[in-house]
Amino acid sequence: MWVPEERIKHALPSARAPSVDEARAARWFAPAPLGPRRAHRRTWVPAMVPWRASADGDATPEVVAWYRALARGKPGVLVVEATGIRDVPSGPLLRIGDDRFIPSLRRIVDAVREASGGETLLLIQLIDFLSVRRRPAREVFLARYLDVGERHLAALRERGRPVRDAAEARAALAELDDAALREVLDPREREALDYGARERVTDVHLPHVATLPRVLPQLFVEAARRAEAAGFDGVELHYAHAYTMASFLSATNTRRDGYGGSLGERLRLPGEVLAAVRARLGGRLIVGLRYLADEIIPGGTGVEEAILIGLELARGGADFLSLSRGGKFDDAAQPKVGQAVYPYTGRSGYECMPSYVSDARGPFGRNLDATARIKRALVEDGLATPVVVAGGIHAFDQAEGILARGDADFVAAARQTLADPDWFEKLRLGRGDEVRRCTYTNYCEALDQRHKMVTCKLWDRVALDEPGVVLDETGHRRLVPPAWPR
């Protein structure tokens, strides 16, 4: 993973445990409205993919156990991992692209209701993504994937290789050295060779990409309808990171069909999806969204535009705006042959999940300034839309400070909650000294990158003989944290 060149190793800042009385009076543990519902508290667990779904996209017992463990800490809001809205195979990622997924999703809902005593609002993050191929071996790319055309034949002839057809061209290309081959390939072909072919929302020559604006609103609406049928309190539209909707919002979206170019046009599809889902759920469910306070890529959307995006989507009726940061393909590291490019391996990925090896700013609260600016702009515009901040939130005083200043309305913690899902309850009950504190090593994120079942290094080898413990396929890592004896 990319880390800032300063490579400063940050120690974990001290974190004070509040007394019971302090916790009782705390803003973080106070209720707050969220769309048509009311959250018991302002604590929030953002989406985290645990890589535990079945190959068919169903919630396995391990998925259910994961959410049951997260719900025991009774966060105000818990967001279920990015869940695919199409009915297409996507590996062990949750799916909601057909009614047959409803019963398995309902098992997550039931487990969360029971474990939280009904005190946690449960949302599901709805995602669409375009195709990303694994990086091919050179010979496989030239034999199978490269779409050989007249341009390649002409380039080879110029180099004194009189090829007559595509088959001869493939053979001739295979004989070129790397430097010569790169001269023959265009930039997208070079990218397909070096990283694996990746579709973009600007590939409007592809019919399924050109028609995204016509297809996506209905796909999101149907997914939201299923979320309601499964019993969720609401949906979070995934407009962040490297995926389709974030790519429409991005300043890099140059589509010329009215859905790219100016900010107004880039906002058009995200606004239409939001409006369609709201119309379908009719204020019965929470309909919010997650987007980027800053894309952190050259030529990408920065905070100034993110403010305008927030204003527009809040005016469009979003029940909350959850702000993330970075996580793009554009600056991702080159994957090994046979692996897929991963959008959290470059600088933008670092900003999304910063580790303890950092620059002078350190990994804590890096998304706060940008989020606070977005929140201020909403307030100045008379919009009460709740704002959720995430990124390096690790301590009670830090969260209280954010809420006291009005920088956000909900304070989210992903990795700290993974390290200790009970931490909200420990703090609330005056037992904060028992919190298992995340060390921001990104061991969990490395597992995510390798599409392995995500665990935390602080607990996956602890008490392996605990009764009923479920281990991974190696038998060396437990899949849920050790129980907290209350």
Ligand SMILES: Cc1cc2nc3c(=O)[nH]c(=O)nc-3n(C[C@H](O)[C@H](O)[C@H](O)COP(=O)(O)O)c2cc1C
């Ligand atoms: C293992 C893992 C999986 C994640 N999966 C998602 C996801 O499905 N959707 C999403 O929006 N963010 C995802 N994230 C990002 C987190 O929601 C969060 O924004 C990020 O980790 C920064 O917050 P933190 O510093 O509290 O961990 C994931 C993070 C981790 C560590």
Ligand code: SF4
């Ligand atoms: S593995 Fe555990 S300690 Fe390390 S970053 Fe992830 S949650 Fe934190």
